[in-house]
Amino acid sequence: MIDADHILTARGLDKSFGRGPGRVDVLRGLDVTVRRGEFLAVMGPSGCGKSTLLHVLGLITPADGGELAVDGQAVGMGAAQRHALRRDVFGFVFQRFNLLGVLTAADNVAISLRARGLRADGRVDELFEAMGVADVARRKPSQMSMGQQQRVAVVRALAHRPKIVLADEPTGNLDSANSNALLDLFRRINRDHQQTIVMITHSAEAAAAADRVVHMKDGRILETSR
Amino acid sequence: MMYLPLANILHHKLRSFLAAMGIGIGICMLITLTGLARGSLNEVADRWESVNADLIVLPSGWGEQVSTKSGSGLSDGFAGVIARKFADQVESIVPVFLWRISLAGQDQMTAGIDAADWATLTGDRPLTAGRMCDPDGRASQWLAGKILSAPAEGEQILDLSAADLGHPDHNCLELVIDERLAKAGGYRVGQIVRAANHDWRIVGIAPEGVITRVFMPRRTAQFLFASGDVSRSTLMFVKLKPGAGDLGVIARRMRDQTKLDVLAVAEYRGMLTRSFGIMFVYVNMVNVVALIIAFLFIMVILYTMVLQRTRDIAILKANGASNGFLIRQVVAESILLTAMGVGLGIALSFLSAWIIQAYRPLLTVVIEPERIGWAVAAAGVGALASSLYPAWRATRVDMAAALSLE
Numbered sequence: 010m011i012d013a014d015h016i017l018t019a020r021g022l023d024k025s026f027g028r029g030p031g032r033v034d035v036l037r038g039l040d041v042t043v044r045r046g047e048f049l050a051v052m053g054p055s056g057c058g059k060s061t062l063l064h065v066l067g068l069i070t071p072a073d074g075g076e077l078a079v080d081g082q083a084v085g086m087g088a089a090q091r092h093a094l095r096r097d098v099f100g101f102v103f104q105r106f107n108l109l110g111v112l113t114a115a116d117n118v119a120i121s122l123r124a125r126g127l128r129a130d131g132r133v134d135e136l137f138e139a140m141g142v143a144d145v146a147r148r149k150p151s152q153m154s155m156g157q158q159q160r161v162a163v164v165r166a167l168a169h170r171p172k173i174v175l176a177d178e179p180t181g182n183l184d185s186a187n188s189n190a191l192l193d194l195f196r197r198i199n200r201d202h203q204q205t206i207v208m209i210t211h212s213a214e215a216a217a218a219a220d221r222v223v224h225m226k227d228g229r230i231l232e233t234s235r
Numbered sequence: 236m237m238y239l240p241l242a243n244i245l246h247h248k249l250r251s252f253l254a255a256m257g258i259g260i261g262i263c264m265l266i267t268l269t270g271l272a273r274g275s276l277n278e279v280a281d282r283w284e285s286v287n288a289d290l291i292v293l294p295s296g297w298g299e300q301v302s303t304k305s306g307s308g309l310s311d312g313f314a315g316v317i318a319r320k321f322a323d324q325v326e327s328i329v330p331v332f333l334w335r336i337s338l339a340g341q342d343q344m345t346a347g348i349d350a351a352d353w354a355t356l357t358g359d360r361p362l363t364a365g366r367m368c369d370p371d372g373r374a375s376q377w378l379a380g381k382i383l384s385a386p387a388e389g390e391q392i393l394d395l396s397a398a399d400l401g402h403p404d405h406n407c408l409e410l411v412i413d414e415r416l417a418k419a420g421g422y423r424v425g426q427i428v429r430a431a432n433h434d435w436r437i438v439g440i441a442p443e444g445v446i447t448r449v450f451m452p453r454r455t456a457q458f459l460f461a462s463g464d465v466s467r468s469t470l471m472f473v474k475l476k477p478g479a480g481d482l483g484v485i486a487r488r489m490r491d492q493t494k495l496d497v498l499a500v501a502e503y504r505g506m507l508t509r510s511f512g513i514m515f516v517y518v519n520m521v522n523v524v525a526l527i528i529a530f531l532f533i534m535v536i537l538y539t540m541v542l543q544r545t546r547d548i549a550i551l552k553a554n555g556a557s558n559g560f561l562i563r564q565v566v567a568e569s570i571l572l573t574a575m576g577v578g579l580g581i582a583l584s585f586l587s588a589w590i591i592q593a594y595r596p597l598l599t600v601v602i603e604p605e606r607i608g609w610a611v612a613a614a615g616v617g618a619l620a621s622s623l624y625p626a627w628r629a630t631r632v633d634m635a636a637a638l639s640l641e
Contacts, residue, residue, distance in 0.1 A: 060639065061635075064634075064635045064638070064639075067553070069549075069552075069553055069634045069635050069638065070633075070634065070635035092555075092557060095552075095553070095555060096555030096557075097555075101553050101554065103638065107546070107550045107553075107638070108550075109239070109242075109547050109550065109551075110246070110547075111239070111242040111243050111245075111246040112239065112242050116239075116242070120239055120551070120554075121551075121554035121555065124551055124554055124555045124556035124557070124560050125554075125555040165554065169555070
């Protein structure tokens, strides 16, 4: 199952929530692979399991069944391995940015580095510049626009040079101008740094920025386009 | 970078202040109550140790309770016995009649003494105002004469009225009080005060630190408070001659030969502390309860904080935070809150001490660095203990559930 070309490989992923009659099967034997340096979009209707897939792939929550390999390692249930992979391989961008409200933009990035045992360096400043948010680095999230917050969230996701960026509806709360700017940014980092990006989206426009789009329904991949 | 625990504290200013205040009150109680108990006892012990004598002689069995004893207990005749048997060692013997009278709203230990013994009792400290009570012994002679010459068959020997006692010719009802009591009661020389059913004239002010706050003529004290028995006092101080020998050996010999309790003046502090040991048990219990409540309060606040910040915790975990990192954040926040509380508590302690002594000048609150050290140590342990469960809960936050709440 481990394949050098694929940075993410999932086979037969199952995930359900609840028990008994209230049990909901969210992922049902899902298979998906992501190549190194690929920009993959995952589309599908609400409730089809897109976010759950992202959480399972990003080791935020374990699958109930199936196999998963990340960056050449078969992922088991061991907390230490899952934590190490999550810390070193992934960067997350969430729909609602999920910045810590008590910290400034710069401190939000710095603490995610510190949590990984890293220190902010000149690259972080470059990222703030590149994202066009250097001027709000000392502001708290409540003092920034949504577009600025999302760009800061991207800086945070990229600051530790992750191999894979997982983005959950990153344009969901942005206007079209900010959405386009963010997608341009994703394309740029994917192209320039060969950074793998897996993006969940409802938007066909956003998905159009990706190299490949997979469509989900009822916890399975239905089809792959492009 | 702003430290996350500090940022959290600054972001929730009121809650942080209330949490710190909860700890501060606990710390303040610990420092102030202990300071009050120890300060008051030490102040009494210091005053007794200021007496220019070496031994205290008491009725047999009174030794351990010396700090609580008053009234007539010891025949004055023992002074002669001791002087005779220990003529080579003893320089002077000072009988004192102790009693409590109420002045300035609280009971005051009062020493009935002979004016001639003032130097021995106080190290010859001069009065700061006025004169000694019954300085020439006229009142004492008058009282002794009246009583000792009176006992004809059927005669009422104790027919002296208050008016007689206070007559200017003999001035039996005179008091000397110390500066602190004068300040607390607003008393001055020449003022008449009512105590023990008599009107007393304040004739002198003694410096602070003398053995008791109130002095009166010994014969007056014996007459009024020992039912007219002017032959007994409460205890005697014995001053030894220079080079008299080992204090312990002399005390033991004196005990053996008189069958009285004899203890060194230096032992008084220990006796006093032992007598009031139960008070420290109560004080310590109150302190422990106050600290436990304060830290339960912190634990509830931290626990609530963890429950409210599950999303933030999940974000940190998603961004690579280990369990150790999360635990450090919660513990650090607890320590910061506690440090604020300790600072507030110490400041409140000094304020409380100032208020107590401003409104109750006779109470002594001593804030000792050692007590502050104990308070800081207790707070440190409490901060750690109260943060462990909330910290553990932080590590158990379900990332997927918390992030799905968006």
